Amino acid sequence: MKKTQNKSEFAYMRIAKIIEQQILNGTLRTGDKLPSLRTICREYGVSQNTALSAYYYLECKMLIETRPQSGYYVRYSKTKIPALPQLTTPEAEANYADSELLVRKIYDSLGEDGHLPLALGTPANELLPIAKLNKGLMMATRELKGSGVMYDKTEGNERLRRQIARWSFAMECNLKHDEIITTSGCLNALSYCLMALTKKGDTVAMESPVSFGMLQLAQVLGVKVLELPSDPQHGVDLNALEDALRENKINVCLFISNFSNPLGSCMPDENKKQTVRLLEKYHVPLIENDLNGDVYFGQQRPKSCKTYDESGLVLWCGSVSKTLAPGYRVGWVAPGKFKDEVRRMKRYHNISSTSITQEVIAGFLETGRYENHLRKLRHTLHGNLLKFSRAISDYFPDGTMASRPQGGFVIWVELPKAVDTIALYEQCLRHKISFAPGRIFTLQNQYENCLRLNYGLLWNERLERDLEMLGSFAKRWNLFDSY
Structure with missing residues (x-):
């Protein structure tokens, strides 16, 4: 049967x-x-x-x-699909315009009753296998030594690390479990890597626009951010990267190789290979944020930069925070030649990771439940993306452009220049609609007319109605400016 x-x-x-x-x-x-x-x-x-x-x-x-x-x-x-935005053009020098207050306001609005959570790129609860996760928690409590209340090794749960190594075969990256360190989510992995590789005043290259979590992390650690031009489909501009490397402007690179946040771009395999070869030539490490790689809409998972790493310069970071259990805070890093330094950072700051949640995720990977869940999630998200693209075309002002991600959870929208998305955000909040203004994805004065939307929600009449309302507010801003 x-x-x-x-x-x-x-x-x-x-x-x-x-x-x-x-x-x-x-x-x-x-x-x-x-x-x-x-x-x-x-x-x-x-x-x-x-x-x-x-x-x-x-x-x-x-x-x-x-x-x-x-x-x-x-x-x-x-x-009916909006046109693509052009290659981004950030300044060639690091900049320090701050958007801390705006980011804090976005986080403060989370969880408020009745708010439509378009601001953060995470899936709705209805798209997650919560009942199965709860069952896994009960099993982990029974099976773990001491019911999971004891410290684990600094490297993390061995069963989970073995499953992550096995999972890495999908991107043709032959990792071993002892090359992996678990963390409390992907941002925590990025934090350990940056602390291990940089000192205050160093320069980290990132594609622009870039995840505001990564920007805030850089600011806290006191490192400069060099924003590189990016293509909405193919990611970071390799010519700009090579120019910066040649001029010795970069100490470390931090890129989202697959389905970047917020553009949704995916570096072609040849670009990933070329990126790694460039960094090997100039002896510059790459911290690779591959958080969204499992949420692809094509036939197979895209490779990572780590796939082409022969010298150990790529520190590959991942997590299930966006795909399976955001609150479990389970992530990992394969730090390559920097394993000792990253492990030391984890020992200083965290000693070990949470045993029970890691055991649950290990079980999901081991039994195939994770892949079964991902198949359904990818199907739903791809359908949502098409619906969002259609809604943007139907309801947003003429001349609006939008990215066309082939995976992940977010879509980048570029409105006409007249629209101020920070003012638009304040207006939408009064109607319980929250999105992420483009200004928080940069440390420069740019992207004021852009915004990011999360399509990882449950599509229903309310969602479409609120997208229509968002579009109508944007049209009014555009119309008001034209007079």
Whole structure:
């Protein structure tokens, strides 16, 4: 029975992916009628339930629609997708404009009753396997020595580290468990790495715009941030990186290689390889934030820069904070040649990580429950992204541009220059809508007309209505400025 079910699941996905690709590449255009269910059954040799599942999958992504008494039609339109933003152009020197108060206000609004949480890139509770996590907690309490109340090794839970090493095969990175150190989330891993590799006054290169958590971390540690130009699809500009390396401006690089925050860009494999070779040439370490790599919308997980690391200069950081259990604070780092330094930082600041939550995550990885959860999550998020793109096109001002992430949780929106997204944020807060203004993703005076939205929410009428309201407020700002 199980084999038959798996075969059926594979068949409907295979059919759906073929039709999806034809829609996305323009072979099937908006308004085209799709083959009937009977035709699908005959051409692919499947049951009507399998054909229905394929079309339901495409309907959930808003790629097709059903018309009563008529059949199924293509709904998706490339013309309804906003244009892409251009390559970013930050200043060539470090800058220190502060947005601390704005960031604090965004965090303070979290959890307030009735607020739509578009500000942070985390999944809604409804998209997480909370019941299974709770069951895993009970099992971990029974199975761990001392019920998990004792200190673990500084390196972290061995079972978890073995599973992370096994998981790394998906990106063709042959890690061993003793090369990995667990942490309290990905930001904690980045913190240990920066503390191990830098001193006050050093310069860290990051792509721009960049995650405000990484910016705040750099400021706390007293290091300068050199913001590099970035492409909304392919990530950091390698020419700008090489120029900065040649001029000895950089002590460490800190990049989000897969589905960056906030642009959603993904470095092509060749760019990752070239980045590692450049850094090897100039002996500059790379702290790689690969937090979103598992949330891909393509056929397979993208590789990481760590895949191409032959000298140990890449410190690969990851976590399940965005994908499975944000509050568990389970992350890790494979620090390469800097393992002793990073382990020392963890010992100084934390001694060891939380045993029980690490054991739960290890169980999810070991039994395949994590991959099962990810398949559903990727499907939901990809559908949400298409819905957000359509809503931005329908409701936001003319001339609005938006990124086209191939994974992750966030989309970057560039509104017309007249729109001040900090003022727009204050207006939206009064209507219980929270988003992340573009100004917090830089230490320079830029991105004032940009914002980041989290599409990792449960899509419903309220969400679409609030996106429409957000767009209408932005239109009013644009219209007011034109007079």
